[in-house]
Amino acid sequence: MNTELYKETAARVLVSLLFAAATVWAFLRAGEHAETAAPGKKLRQRYLPYLAGWVLPLYVAFTAILLCLTYGPERAARALLSLCFPIFLSICVYDALLLPALPLLRRRISARTCAALWLLPTYLYLTAYPCMERSEPRWVVSLPVPVIWVGAVWAAGFCAVLGWKIADHLRFRRALLKSARPVEDPDDLTLWQEEQQSAGWKKVRLPLLISPAVSTPLSVGLFSRSIRVVLPERTYTAEDLRLILRHEIIHISRTDSAAKFFLVFCTAMCWFNPLMWLAKERSAQDLELSCDETVLLDAGDGARRRYAELLLSAAGDGRGFTTCLSASAKTLRYRLRSVVHPPRRHGGALLAGVLMFALLMTSSLTALAYDPVPGAEVFFPNGQEAYTLRTVQWHTEMRTVPCRCADPEGLASRLGELKLEALAGTYSFSGIRPLLEVCFEGPEGTVWIVVREKSLSVIPMGRPSLQSEGDYYLPQGADLEALAQLLTFSE
Structure with missing residues (x-):
């Protein structure tokens, strides 16, 4: 722990x-x-x-x-x-x-x-x-x-x-x-x-x-x-x-x-x-x-x-x-x-x-997930082409690994293909290891996407169209291998 x-x-x-x-x-x-x-x-x-x-x-x-x-x-x-x-x-x-x-x-x-x-x-x-x-x-x-x-x-x-x-x-x-x-x-x-x-x-x-x-x-x-x-x-x-x-x-x-x-x-x-x-x-x-x-x-x-x-x-x-x-x-x-x-x-x-x-x-041991939606509708409401990748971070159990993305469009497409379900309940996710953090900038402002094994959080900045809670359940989990293949890691 x-x-x-x-x-x-x-x-x-x-x-x-x-x-x-x-x-x-x-x-x-x-x-x-x-x-x-x-x-x-x-x-x-x-x-x-x-x-x-x-x-x-x-x-x-x-x-x-x-x-x-x-x-x-x-x-x-x-x-x-x-x-x-x-x-x-x-x-x-x-x-x-x-x-x-x-x-x-x-x-x-x-x-x-x-x-x-x-x-x-x-x-x-x-x-x-x-x-x-x-x-x-x-x-x-x-x-x-x-x-x-x-x-x-x-x-x-x-x-x-x-x-x-x-x-x-x-x-x-x-x-x-x-x-x-x-x-x-x-x-x-x-x-x-x-x-x-x-x-x-x-x-x-x-x-x-x-x-x-x-x-x-x-x-x-x-x-x-x-x-x-x-x-x-x-x-x-x-x-x-x-x-x-x-x-x-x-x-x-x-x-x-x-x-x-x-x-x-x-x-x-x-x-x-x-x-x-x-x-x-x-x-x-x-x-x-x-x-x-x-x-x-x-x-x-x-x-x-x-x-x-x-x-x-x-x-x-x-x-x-x-x-x-x-x-x-x-x-x-x-x-x-x-x-x-x-x-x-x-x-x-x-x-x-x-x-x-x-x-x-x-209390709160069990959460309700509802309204399945593709990730693209949440992350890129104005179309994927309108958003620019700013930063990407990969995390292991011990540290944050320096990396960059050679294929921003591919990364955005992979994230947009994720199946999300809105999560009912208030959870902090503190102490739960994030695997990937991505920042995109678009017409409505900046959005941080924090990907974990079975959940995902969206942190909007100047994005009033998004729900303020921004926590989603990933019923199929995150395809970590596919996401990692799009990144180049520094030694």
């Missing part, structure tokens, strides 16, 4: 370790607050979110807008593809591995950690920064059809899925709140205030409503100011209502609605992958299991039986980004078993740190 490649790998490992350590700390801190905080202690928020579900969606959205404003739609689309492909490929692989491991994890680690494991990829945006750049991809997948067709189909699916989910949430919210009215019972309002204060909220800020349109207690709303806690038209005992309100407060404190949006966003980005739909369903189940676990921390057998009865009697609809007491009958048996007979589990913070490290280290 040469010096540049060693430094790049060391930087990636260091950053990954730092964020893995931060993940462990976040998991330990969130778990400690939930388990040890008590109403009699200093006021602080008890139920902390492990990870912020808004991070990756906001990053992608703001980056897309910035790219469009800076480069225009076409170049912005290619840059966004380079950003999103490795990130969402990593999410697909991560979820595909997490799904079969979930039954074992649910038996070994806490439900809160199981739920949070689905949110770890929200920080994969970190891999887009220069300090996390990989030298080159380990594997390259060639797209057999034009990227614009695939992009159009993908964009239509993404907009359809995300738009459908958001519209469904808004319709559901509107139907629930249309006939809702504020809770007026002073005892219920006192319980609501006590639970908010017990959770460490500094002020009472959420209304408590009753609606005939719901059959299970739920929280509806995506943003903190729009969240409403809604109860069905039903009489609850004080003990039951306290458990219900605590359940919803935990969901709100942990920003589980944002977590659900993140999972829906990932599903929309990878809508063509059936495993992503299954992962979204399992992750929603883990969010409910996590809430059950926290509600019943240190609870006695009586409270557990009462909570189990609430689950049995409160099945309802949990569409959109709502969080509710009992939305699905599919996991009811598992939830009841965990409530009545909770197994002993580990916290799982160290596992979360290991997985975060693995996610950051393995």
Whole structure:
């Protein structure tokens, strides 16, 4: 490993370790607050979110807008593809591995950690920064059809899925709140205030409503100011209502609605992958299991039986980004078993740190290559005869060999015959030995062509028609012997 490649790998490992350590700390801190905080202690928020579900969606959205404003739609689309492909490929692989491991994890680690494991990829945006750049991809997948067709189909699916989910949430919210009215019972309002204060909220800020349109207690709303806690038209005992309100407060404190949006966003980005739909369903189940676990921390057998009865009697609809007491009958048996007979589990913070490290280290291993094009269209857009060879350099493993080209037209023709595929992803290629460097000057300025065994970089100077990234994959490799025959090497 040469010096540049060693430094790049060391930087990636260091950053990954730092964020893995931060993940462990976040998991330990969130778990400690939930388990040890008590109403009699200093006021602080008890139920902390492990990870912020808004991070990756906001990053992608703001980056897309910035790219469009800076480069225009076409170049912005290619840059966004380079950003999103490795990130969402990593999410697909991560979820595909997490799904079969979930039954074992649910038996070994806490439900809160199981739920949070689905949110770890929200920080994969970190891999887009220069300090996390990989030298080159380990594997390259060639797209057999034009990227614009695939992009159009993908964009239509993404907009359809995300738009459908958001519209469904808004319709559901509107139907629930249309006939809702504020809770007026002073005892219920006192319980609501006590639970908010017990959770460490500094002020009472959420209304408590009753609606005939719901059959299970739920929280509806995506943003903190729009969240409403809604109860069905039903009489609850004080003990039951306290458990219900605590359940919803935990969901709100942990920003589980944002977590659900993140999972829906990932599903929309990878809508063509059936495993992503299954992962979204399992992750929603883990969010409910996590809430059950926290509600019943240190609870006695009586409270557990009462909570189990609430689950049995409160099945309802949990569409959109709502969080509710009992939305699905599919996991009811598992939830009841965990409530009545909770197994002993580990916290799982160290596992979360290991997985975060693995996610950051393995991202961008695979790149996408698309839109095959002859080299002549990239290097010589005005025709080969309009360009003049200025310099040529040949590199070996040890040094740069002095050389000159006796047949510039032949060299340009050989380069123009290379089959290129645009490379999606950001790679530095530092530490990767170039074999040939050629400089041509033409009507639009100067262009450097850096040829390696399986890749090629174009460095334009005054060539606005070229893509700024200029990295290409050589599916057939470079014919080094043919290129070397056109050069005369000095001793």
